[in-house]
Amino acid sequence: MNFLAIPAILTRGRAPKAALWAWLASCPVWVAAHGGIDQTAPAAEDSASLRLGAAAAITYLQADRALPSARMDGFLLQGDAGIDRRGWGLEHGVLEAAWRWNPQWQAYAAVGKHGSDRAHTEAFWLQLRQPYGNGTWLLTAGRQRPAMGAVLESAGHFDRFALMPLAQQASVNGLWIDDGVQWGWRGTLAQWPLALDVGLWKGAVFPGAAQGPVVPTLHIGTAVPVAQGTLALDGFATHLEPEGRGSRTSSLGGGHSHSAPVCNHSTLGQVACFDGRTDLAATSARWQGHDVPFILTAAAWGRRDNGGLSSANGDAQYRGTSYGGWLEARWQFHPRWDWGLRTEQLQARHRLHGPGAALLATETRLNRYQRAQRTATTLGYQWPQGPELQLELGRESVAGQRQSYALLRGIWRLEKQVLP
Numbered sequence: 001m002n003f004l005a006i007p008a009i010l011t012r013g014r015a016p017k018a019a020l021w022a023w024l025a026s027c028p029v030w031v032a033a034h035g036g037i038d039q040t041a042p043a044a045e046d047s048a049s050l051r052l053g054a055a056a057a058i059t060y061l062q063a064d065r066a067l068p069s070a071r072m073d074g075f076l077l078q079g080d081a082g083i084d085r086r087g088w089g090l091e092h093g094v095l096e097a098a099w100r101w102n103p104q105w106q107a108y109a110a111v112g113k114h115g116s117d118r119a120h121t122e123a124f125w126l127q128l129r130q131p132y133g134n135g136t137w138l139l140t141a142g143r144q145r146p147a148m149g150a151v152l153e154s155a156g157h158f159d160r161f162a163l164m165p166l167a168q169q170a171s172v173n174g175l176w177i178d179d180g181v182q183w184g185w186r187g188t189l190a191q192w193p194l195a196l197d198v199g200l201w202k203g204a205v206f207p208g209a210a211q212g213p214v215v216p217t218l219h220i221g222t223a224v225p226v227a228q229g230t231l232a233l234d235g236f237a238t239h240l241e242p243e244g245r246g247s248r249t250s251s252l253g254g255g256h257s258h259s260a261p262v263c264n265h266s267t268l269g270q271v272a273c274f275d276g277r278t279d280l281a282a283t284s285a286r287w288q289g290h291d292v293p294f295i296l297t298a299a300a301w302g303r304r305d306n307g308g309l310s311s312a313n314g315d316a317q318y319r320g321t322s323y324g325g326w327l328e329a330r331w332q333f334h335p336r337w338d339w340g341l342r343t344e345q346l347q348a349r350h351r352l353h354g355p356g357a358a359l360l361a362t363e364t365r366l367n368r369y370q371r372a373q374r375t376a377t378t379l380g381y382q383w384p385q386g387p388e389l390q391l392e393l394g395r396e397s398v399a400g401q402r403q404s405y406a407l408l409r410g411i412w413r414l415e416k417q418v419l420p
Contacts, residue, residue, distance in 0.1 A: 037127065037138060037144060037147055038147075047419075048419050048420065049098075049100045049419050050098070050419040051418065052097050052418060053096045053097075053416070054094065055092075055093070056090065056411070056412050057090075057091040057092045057157075057158060057411045058091065058409070058410050058411075059085065059089055059409045061086050061406070062086070062406045062407070063404065064403065066082075066085075066086060067085060067396060067403055067405060068397070068402075069163065069396055070082030070083055070084060071365075071399075072372075073399035074365065074370060074372070074398070075348055075366075075369070075372075076247060076364060078173060078247055078248060079365075080248055085163075085407075089115050091114070091115075091157075091162060091409070092158060093112065093113045094112045095110065095112075096110040104130060107125065107127070108127070110122040123142075123177070124143045125144045128140075134188050135186055135187015136187060137184070137185060139181070139183055140182045140183075140184070141182075142179065143177065143179050144177070144178070144180070144182065145176060146176055146199050146236070146238070147184060147199070147236075148234060148236040149219065149232070149284055150234070151234065151284035151297055152234065152282050155168055157175065160378060161328075161376055161378060162409050163376070163394070163396075165344055166374055166396075167325050167344065167346050170301070170322045170324065171207070171301040176205060177205065178202055178204070179201065179204075180199055180200055180214075181200050182197055182198070182199035182200075182217075183197070183199070184198075192223075193222055193223050194220075194222055196221075197219040197220075198218055198219075200215070200216055201214060201216075203215035203240055204260075206260055207240055207278050207280065208240050208278075209242035210260070210262070211242075211244055212240065212242045215239070217237070218236070218238070221234040228289060228290055228291070229290055229292075230290070231285060231286070232284075232286045232287075233285050234284045235281075236281065236283070238280045238281075239277070239280075240278040240280070241277050242278060243275050244262075244264075244274075245273065245275075246262060246271040247272045247273075248272075249363035269312040272310065272360060272363055273310055274305065274308070274309050276306050276307010276308060278305050279304045280302070282301045282302070283300050284297070284298065284299040285299075293333065294330070295329070296330075297328040297329075297330075298325065299326055300324070300325030301324060302322070302323040303322050304320070304321045306319050309360055311356075311359075311363055313356050313359045313360070313363065314360040314363075315354055315355055315356060316353055316356065316357040318350070318352055320348065320350045322348040323347060323348075324345050324372070325344070326344040327343050328342040336381055336384070337379070337382075339378070339379050340377065342375070342377075342378075343375045344373060344374040344375070345371070345373050347372075350366045352366070365399075368399040369399065370398075372396070372397060374395070374396035374397070376394030377394070378391065378393075387412045388410070388413075389408075389409070390409040390410075390411070391409075393406050393407075
């Protein structure tokens, strides 16, 4: 299992195109714990490989009250209260296995757990890899994440920062893990490295719903030389048509849940239901210098909903747009020490027209909307043959509620190559 937080610095001695391809190929491996399709079980051409791994992030968060980003009032999400991260807690734990029985075929499985939530399957897929020409085809089927590029796939869990980025939380409720089939290509086009992925998904997870057509996704990534460094670029887009996507209303309350509430006649008094169209897009850029230990990152998410929103107390036409992102700088000033700074912004626009629109806005807490923001800095130390320790200080504002926090974090990783 590879959770490299800061990759090795590329040197001038490497051929430029080879260095770019090495950068692009290595990026998705950072997020192996959640079953990214570039996760591999290393094996010689004529031998099988089996690798087992485990990782856990334990945190202690000090704040006067629960962080307002836990609930995310003012944005149309699943409507649960989120997780109060104060005190000691399991940010994320995972057990994984990767099995490659020949150069073409491999399988991957991962089980994860967050806080007091029940354990859940984060990945369970089978993949065919077929070299062809100047690249490799990938066909992956099962539970996995849509490919989005290293920045977006790694944000929020085993990331340099402990909290999920606000823009990603508002767009896909954290991480998008779904059942589906994904076709990919890793190779070169006109001498430039290229990652291309097209997927079809069940779409039962937010911002989808249990009912609705299959969901297509598209990801394109490349890397280019810029200012004595390498700039990795990724773009992602999808279109969903959820039928009965539920959002818990203020009358329901309740704790955190990964499952979207069900929309039917029995729950209509506790859930607001959305039927319509959702467009989702994201992009990221990451620059790393060849001879300096700096990484600069920018990422953005946008989501647009257009359809009907209804509850037992109202029925309205809803149009909503949320958009935001983050800027991040990281400096590895010592082989075992690194420092990071991240600043985030998130905005939205909501329009409701129809009978009970005002009451619907109150039930879904859209009437509490204010621009959200967060700034955080972190200092990390990699213990020799031991855990990674981090101290994070930050301040956020969501729905007009401002809160400062201090967070101590330890990350443990174990890996065992069973075969060969």
